[in-house]
Amino acid sequence: MFEIQVSDKPKSIQLVLTRQGVSTELPALWLRARSSCSSQRDATTGQRLINPHHLPDDLMLTDARWQDGQLHLAFSDGFAGLFDPAELRAGADLSEGCPITTPWRADAKPAPVYRWADLQSDDVLYRALVDFLQLGFLLVHDTPIQADSVLTIAHRFGFVRTTNFGSFFEVYSRPDSNDLAYRPVALGPHTDNPYRTPVPGIQLLHCLQNNTSGGLSTLVDSLAVIEQVRLLDPRGFDLLCRVPVRFEYRDASTHLVAVKPMIEIDGSGALCGVHYSPRLDDIALMSEADTRSYHRARKHLGQLLESPAFELRFKLEAGQLMMFDNNRILHGRTAFDPAEGHRQLQGCYIDRDGPRSLYRVLHQRAESQRAT
Ligand SMILES: O=C(O)CCC(=O)C(=O)O
Helix, strand or coil, rough: EEEEEEECCEEEEEEEEEEECCCEEECHHHHHHCCCCCCCCCCCCCCCCCCHHHHCCCEEEEEHHHHCCCEEEEEECCEEEECHHHHHHHHHHCCCCCCCCCCCCCEEEEEEEEEEEHCCCCCHHHHHHHHHHCCCCEEEEECCCCCCCCHHHHHHHHCCCCCCCCCCEECCCHHHCHHHHCCCCEEECCCCCCCCCCCCCEEEEEEEEEECCCCCCEEHHHHHHHHHHHHHHHHHHHHHCEEEEEEEEEEEEEEEEEECCCCCCCEEEEEEEECCCCCCCCCCCCCHHHHHHHHHHHHHHHHHCCCCCCCCEEEECCCCCCEEEEEEEEEEECCCCCCCCEEEEEEEEEEHHHHHHHHHHHHHHHHHHHCC
């Protein structure tokens, strides 16, 4: 609900927006920058034609009234125009417009599983995206198992991110490989490639063959774990958000280094996940006491990440794929014995914004269809 308030001493006009019982004054500078008049915004792209920093610091509303369901607003710099109240209301919400994340533990409801054939329907894809954005992962079954099918599946959700490992990478046991992932050893929960800038947003791991009794896949939701750390050890949580860690990868042709705190928080202040790969990280040089405090916090985090209370564990069979947010959902696997049989996975990365964009497009399309 919008209310126009006029006060006389000194003379001022305010527009107040009330949402869920909370009233917020809409500043003149905020309103003026949101004008969608053709002199202010390009009609096709919706992009702004003026630069808001040119507006005067002391800008004020000089008039506000309703006109045919629109708000007519005038400003002290001489600009006046019509404003759509629905657009102003939407603009007051900085959310990215995607489903809210739902942290989960091992005892959560069954993992979301979709058949590849069903995902060819946009309606099913939309439901899969909702699950993915809420839970941070999904499983795709009955997929084709040609070499590089992982790329076909990835293209249904977004855009493949090529790295020094190629557009996709092979995960099978081979001696002298350039990463421990390519040996039969157990891999504890980790995020991939924290040494990159930017870190790959989403990972797909696709099983082509799995004839071993080991090599079980694990997934852990770091959002649930971090919440627990924050609750039990607020100081440790703070250190993990602040202390920079150096991550490094090097082989004959590549040398990647990135420095960042272990817990990642986005521009809106929301928790995104972690950069966590104990085989690759080096902590900052700090005093003995600070190092011990940090060590305790990291131990706390590491113990919870390894706790069965938070871990999903399952066998990824041939033709099954898991797709997960690389920072939010940590993945790992149990050790396996290559003498038992062959285990071959292919993996690739896609950017995090691909599925988010697709979700919004499909959501908008569904809304428009409902309206007609
Ligand atoms: O072998 C697997 O299941 C996982 C491999 C892995 O963790 C990785 O490639 O980062």
